[in-house]
Structure formats: C-alpha cells, structure tokens
Amino acid sequence: MEKIAIFPGTFDPFTIGHESVVNRAMGLFDKIYIAVGFNSKKDALFSLAERKKFISQVFDDNPKIEVMHYEGLTIDFCKEVNASYILRGLRTAADFEYERAIAQVNKAMYDEIETVFFLTMPEHTPINSSIVRDVIRHGGDVSKFIPAKMRIKNIK
Amino acid sequence: MEKIAIFPGTFDPFTIGHESVVNRAMGLFDKIYIAVGFNSKKDALFSLAERKKFISQVFDDNPKIEVMHYEGLTIDFCKEVNASYILRGLRTAADFEYERAIAQVNKAMYDEIETVFFLTMPEHTPINSSIVRDVIRHGGDVSKFIPAKMRIKNIK
Amino acid sequence: MEKIAIFPGTFDPFTIGHESVVNRAMGLFDKIYIAVGFNSKKDALFSLAERKKFISQVFDDNPKIEVMHYEGLTIDFCKEVNASYILRGLRTAADFEYERAIAQVNKAMYDEIETVFFLTMPEHTPINSSIVRDVIRHGGDVSKFIPAKMRIKNIK
Amino acid sequence: MEKIAIFPGTFDPFTIGHESVVNRAMGLFDKIYIAVGFNSKKDALFSLAERKKFISQVFDDNPKIEVMHYEGLTIDFCKEVNASYILRGLRTAADFEYERAIAQVNKAMYDEIETVFFLTMPEHTPINSSIVRDVIRHGGDVSKFIPAKMRIKNIK
C-alpha cells in the first residue's frame, strides 16, 4: 500500500523550518501533498496563489511532492487524496499542546488517520510564519528564515 | 452556609467536557450557576439565547443547576448571586497558566472568592469550544464532542 | 452527606503554601484529613513524627482538620476514611502536568474519587518543600516559608 | 562604553509589574529607553500619547529613564538609539516561549543585540496588560495593578 501523507498549513509564508521537515520526512512516504489551508475569512499577507507558487519554487523538481490547497476539514481532504498520514513539525511545548488537540480531534473524527510529528532543527526553533510576516511588514530581511529557492519579490 | 458556585464561560458551544466538570462538581456545591459570559463586541458562532438553550437542554431536570448570563466582571456577578466559588475545568498546561492569571486577579480584587478546579477526563482533553466551532463551520460531525441531550439543529 | 477530603503529601516540611490551601479550602469541606504519605524507602529530612507534629502545631485548634499518615495507595486511604475528594494545591504548569497524571490514574482506579485543585497564592508560587529543605540543609532562614505557628527547633 | 537598553512593549497600559522590572534593572544600565511600540493597525485601549504620559508620570524624576515610541522593527530602534540590550520581564512559562522566539529572531537579524530577562516578582505574576484592560473595560478597580504614581483619570 502506498504511504501518502499530507502536510497541511497556512504557510503564510512557507519557512525554512517547513522545508526542513518536508525534506527529512520524504524518505518515509511515497507521496507528500503540501496542502495550503485556505480560509476566506482570515486576512493573509500572501495570497493563496503566491503561497502555492513559493512552495512550488522549493520543490518543483521533486516528483514525490505536490502542492495543493483545500478549504474545509483536514480529514476530508485526507480522504480525497487517499492520505493515511498527516505530517506536522513540532517546535515548542506551546506548539505541542495545540498540535495534540488538533491531532486527537482528527483521530476521533476519522480513526484511519495518524498524525506523524517531526521536530524542527534546533536552529529553526524560533522561526514561525507569524514572526516572519511581522519582519516582512516592517521591511526587515527574512532571507535567513525562508528556503533559498523561494523568491519573495521586492523583499530585501 | 450554602455553598454556591458559578461556572463561567463563553460556552460557544457547551461541550461534553464542560458537562463532565459540572456533573462531577455537583456533589460539592448546593447550587451551581452556569454563567454564560456575554461580550457584545466578540462574534460568537451561537447567539446568547442559543447557548443558554443548549445548556438548559442538558441540565433541565436538575434543580441544583441554573443557567444565567452576565456581562461585566465575573466577581461582580459572584457578588450578585452570592457565590463564594468559581468553578473551572482544567485541560492542559497552557490552559492552566491562563486560568491561574484570571483566578489570581479575581482573588486580588475580591478576597472572599476562591476558584476551584476540576480536571477534564483524559478522553475530553483535546475538546474545546474553539475546535468544535471549527468543525461545525466546516460541516463536520460534532456529536461526539457535545452532550448527548444537546440538540444542535441542522448540524449533522 | 458529609463532604470529606484528604490533603495528601509528603510535607517534608509543611510550608506556608500548604497552610494557605488548607485554610481556603476549609469552607468547602466538613472534614479535611491532612494525610502524610510515608515511604520507608525514601530519605526524608524530617521524620514522620516530626512532620505530623509540625502540621498539628498549625491546626491544633481546628476541629475540622485531622493529621494522619498512610502508606500505600492514596485511593485506599480515601476508602478507609470515607473521603470522596482529594485536595491538592497547584503552583506551576510543571506541577499541573504531574498532578493531572496522578489524579486521572486515581480516578481510573476508583471512579468515586474527585481531585479538587486550589491555586497557591502568587507570593507562595516559588515555595516548595524541596527548596525549603535545601535552605534548611545549608543553614538558611526559612521562617518566611513556613507557617507562623510551626516551630522548627534549632533552625534559625 | 555606555550600557544602553531599551524596554520595548505595547504598555496598554503600563503595570506595576513593568515598573518593578525597570526599577530592578536600573542598576545594570546607564540608560533605559522605555520604548512604546506603536501599531497603527491594532486597536489599543489607550492612545500612544496617553500610554507615554502614564509612563512619564512614573519615572519623571529619573534621568536614566527616557520614554519614547517606535514603529517598525525593534532592532532598527535599537540601532537608532545605540542600544546593545533589550530588557524584558518574564512572568510565566507561556511568556517564556514567546519571548524566546522573538529574542532569538532579533539576535539572528542583528548579532550585536542581547536580550536580558528579569523575572517579575511573584505577587505580580498574574498581572498583565490584557487582564488590566479587561478589568478597566468592565469598570473594575485596577489601582492594585498599576504604579502608584500613575493617574488613570475617570477610572475608579
């Protein structure tokens, strides 16, 4: 049986921490769908199209990785693409409690799903999309925090 | 002296975790006012009337339980209904830090009040109103997460 | 029905934080057994007799409080004294996770028991028996950290 | 070389906990700029002018302390005023994880900066600006939570 995972997130924007999780998890799965969660009510810094383009720039030569988006329940998207695993990165203890609640509720609603966690690397621990957005908004340089292949135009 | 507690919360919506806390705390108090906090500025998924109705469906045959609402300081409502105890459920360490701050500030403002904490049951740990709301918004089935007697119409 | 609680602990030694929890919980119960846990394998700074004497000095004129000791499972002691509640103080998030595990396992083994938590006062948050023991061992003054009525002889 | 720190925050409003951190850190620095972060998109309870006036009332006779405001990256403000240290207070474990992320990202962007943490006093642990704002909004008395010299008019 094929081992299919989704890697869901808002990815506003995708960071070097996300990239590292995908790269290290790749050996474990036959296919990873990077699934950009779309929420029409929440203001994002980057549009859905931009967020998907950024991620494609990072993994475009990798046949195992496909960038998609979804709206609705994560488990419904899992059923749609036939995924049995949800891949998530863990940075901090605060992260953990939130991730645990989401994962256990997903499991309660759909027993065939398992959430598999990878740690971020120590040097990526402080980096999250919300802090990166803040730096971008104030005109700071985020090149250290995003994948080398990702091209955020007009951002110094 | 009568032992009166309030169980304050937004309850948007009331969950199976809330129900369990009230049921297990009931032996300790002569009266528990379930006090729906009302905040005119915050958008709720369910109206105040709906939230009160849901809770009433769960406890309607229990003379010890009364469903009320309040706007303003929790300690002012305590004084109004002559309550000496605030009842709260604890799920996680993150919960705990927030609850501790609120309880200690309440105590600093009104020395006669004590906050009494019950744990949620292990199987209810991942369930909170915010996750339940999210599932409802995306059309998911929340019947496992809300009290059996509670009837959320048009929700599958 | 009488509301009986036990307040179990090693109490090596009893601190001002423990005293405050008992005093604030007293209104909620008809009887509180302060139950000194005895572990023949662990080295304690104070003997069981000393620990019980210290606590008696604090509450000797209070008919609601009785100082006892036990060895074995806490829930077995609860059954023995007919207690339906275990009283515990909570100081920190780290405390909370430990207390939650113990309380939920007790509940799994004996469904009629409930653990009821009170917060320590903010100014007592850093005080725990292990730190107090350390200060005593190094000849420091612990009078700020123990109940006023408690007389630790030869301790400056 | 002069030891210059900034103490950045929203200070909506400044609390007794903030005051205590500044007072205890004062011996370590030659100059502390209390830097009110200004965010034109976020609703604050008090205007920038009010927030600066409150803090000035507390420290007006202290030549080491200067009240300023800034918009933009904190490290850019540090460069502007020639500060090598960012001063922050720590209250809780949840606080800590957030503060760590911010401080480590600041360090990644500007290697010459160090964030120096002081603890709040135990009795100030539950007090934060968000809770104080909430009490003010509901007409409660916050005099215990703000510096004695601070005059919030029309607040009982």
Added chain:
Amino acid sequence: MEKIAIFPGTFDPFTIGHESVVNRAMGLFDKIYIAVGFNSKKDALFSLAERKKFISQVFDDNPKIEVMHYEGLTIDFCKEVNASYILRGLRTAADFEYERAIAQVNKAMYDEIETVFFLTMPEHTPINSSIVRDVIRHGGDVSKFIPAKMRIKNIK
C-alpha cells in the same frame, strides 16, 4: 530501501500506551525493533528478561516486531540494526521538552537518524511506567494500564 525503526525505552513495564503507539506506527515501517534499554546501575522493578518477555507476549504473532535490548548509545544501536528512524510516543508538554532534547542530540551525533513521534491516545495520557510501577508496589490493580495479552504474575 527498507524502512526500519527502533522503539527504544526502559519499558519497566510496557504499558497500554506503548502498545498503542507501536500498533499505530506499524503501517509506516517494514520493521520495528522494540529496544529495551538496559542500565546496570539503575534499579528496575522488573528484570530485563521479564520486561522482554512481557513485550513478546503482546507482539509474538507479529513478524514486523522484534524485541531486543541494548546498552550504550541509542544511535549506536540504530547503526547496528540498520535503523534510520527512532519511534517515540508523546504524552504531555513536559514529555515533549525532554524528548526534543534527546532527539536533537541524537541528530547532532548521527545526521542520518530521524525521530518520528506519534501521540498517545487521549485516554492513555496519564499512564506512564513510573506511575504503573508505583501502583504495583502498593498492591494496586494495573490491569487497565497494561496490554491485555501481558501477564504480570501475582499481580491482582
């Protein structure tokens, strides 16, 4: 390439939480070595032979699972059995911080290893080997906390 994981632990004793993690992770790996860590200096409640026997009782008909033991560095054992993954269960935020340190140090010493985390089920959250040992020592019934197939003799 074969996907080989080790599931290291002291397993003194193996619990229902461990069993659940192995069962849910099984689909992801071709082989899981349950690796009982042996520490000649630490007192264990059960001997190494007993601990291995218990685990064998649970998985004896499963060709994917093999029970082994090791002394020394976990990464050295990984190299020995050609494992690229370390499997661990996560229960709580406190667990998480400890697990993260171990996993990141393992990664720093041996870059080809990845630690993969599964959550325990909510109802297993309070169960850990240390609490189970404590209950056994006091003559309590642990049948709810250990796998159904595991036969701890003379334990009621």
Added chain:
Amino acid sequence: MEKIAIFPGTFDPFTIGHESVVNRAMGLFDKIYIAVGFNSKKDALFSLAERKKFISQVFDDNPKIEVMHYEGLTIDFCKEVNASYILRGLRTAADFEYERAIAQVNKAMYDEIETVFFLTMPEHTPINSSIVRDVIRHGGDVSKFIPAKMRIKNIK
C-alpha cells in the same frame, strides 16, 4: 559601583551553552565569578578539581572571569564576593519554571540580589550537562557539545 555577577552551576561538565552565555553576558558586568556548586552528597561524573580546571581552560586569558567553588547557599556566596547579580542561562520552558522558583526564593531571602537571564542560542537548546554526561558514559563523542578549548582527556 562595580557590577559583579556570579554564574553558579554544577557544571558537570561545562558545555558550549554555558560558554556562550558567559561570553554574551560579559559586556554587562565588570566581573563574573563562575561558581561551581559543590555537593558532597551527590555523585558527580567529574571531580570538583576537574570541573574547575575545564572552565579555567576556556577563560584563562580573560581577567573578567574567575573560577571559584562554593558549598552552601548561593546568596551567602554572593555576599562573600560582593555580587549583586546572579547570571543564569535559559533553554526551555521546563528550565524556566525551575529557575524562576530558585530566583524568587533567593530574592525573598536576600532582597539586594537580582537574577539576570540570558537565552541559550537556538542551536544549543538541546544541550545540557546531564545529556553530555550520558553520552560520555556510553563512550560517545561530545566534542560538538563542549567548548573548543576544553580538553576532556581520554574522551574521543
């Protein structure tokens, strides 16, 4: 007035994380006493003499740093060397809660002392002396985890 700090710890052994904290804090103080806590009852991997020698190797050409040891209360040692500051590194949320308790008790016993915290660098977060000891005991290579100038003989 001279700004004198002590940096207390067991340092069994001193790590690259400790070194980084001292180096980054050095600009803030006129003198830092690295104070090796000595506990005759606890087994250490390295003797007091070895631990002091290791630290001296790291800072031997730095006139601001002096390596000492003490037995007894940390605040008594502070008084002895006329230090007004205790310097500590913070790695994780679990660390934080422990450090907070110690620091607040020290402050309660000796009001003139302040504990000043620096963060460890993200890449040093997983490294603590206990894990380093464990690696050494199992014959692993710890050169990445200790200062470059430190020479642990017979350790590969």
